[in-house]
Amino acid sequence: MPELPEVETTRRGIEPHCAGKRVTQVVVRDSRMRWPVTPGLEKLIGKNRITSVARRAKYLLLGIGEGTLIVHLGMSGSLRIVDKTAAPGKHDHVDIVLEGGKVLRYNDPRRFGCLLWHQEDPINHPLLSRLGPEPLGNEFDADYMYRQSRRRKAAVKAFLMDGHIVVGVGNIYANEALHRAGVHPSRQAGRISRRRYDRLVGEVRAVLMNAIADGGTTLRDFVGSDGKPGYFRQQLAVYGRGGEPCQTCATTLKEIRLGQRSTVFCPECQT
DNA sequence: ACGAAGCCCTGCAAGC
């Protein structure tokens, strides 16, 4: 579920319930995640106040007391605000109980996510220190992408999804942005002009911003209830539409695998 | 340095 827009939507959804609140209790039911949940988390953050709820790439950063809880939702994770009385269900691995009777509840069926405690500035954490710029920030522009891509032989789609180049562009939005920009996903990153990167950068931005605006709508009531997946679907021009006609030129959309991931494009519009 | 592949895990749909 979590692409960058949904992580940002989660951040916005939980922030008002968390910021300024004191933690009264932490319950770790299952610590087996991508990496084990930091041992002793209960002691480390218990009784401290949540001061901030930030995001870097697809990591949520909860400022608590003197440190930061780094949370990643992996591929199937979610973070919800529920009532203290709500019984935990399957895959509800961690509860952060807040003063006032609400609980920040972490659920992740596939356990690809993580919850890691970090005492210092999270910027210096190994997982965060080498990440590329934010796709919606100023650093991400045509010039940057052009420079980074020279002599790169990898497919532009893989390049776009590489977190060391730019963060937050997952499989869905890579497919969408490339279609909107008219760029073939298999084209070598180093063989794309500055002009075309200009277009691509604009479309990455546009598609993410649309999704964030929409993510708000999609998951408007995810707090307290079930955030239903797949509502973006109707807006997606190519993802999940292999074999269907291109909305621009009616050519049949082609589906291939690129770097183990499903890739859909229009052989006519994308060159 | 770069690029491709492997792997972590559960759930679900499709095919036999």
Place this chain on the structure above:
DNA sequence: TGCTTGCAGGGCTTCG
């Protein structure tokens, strides 16, 4: 109906 297979929105790690 029940089994097996493949695939899923991520990304670190390993290998060549």
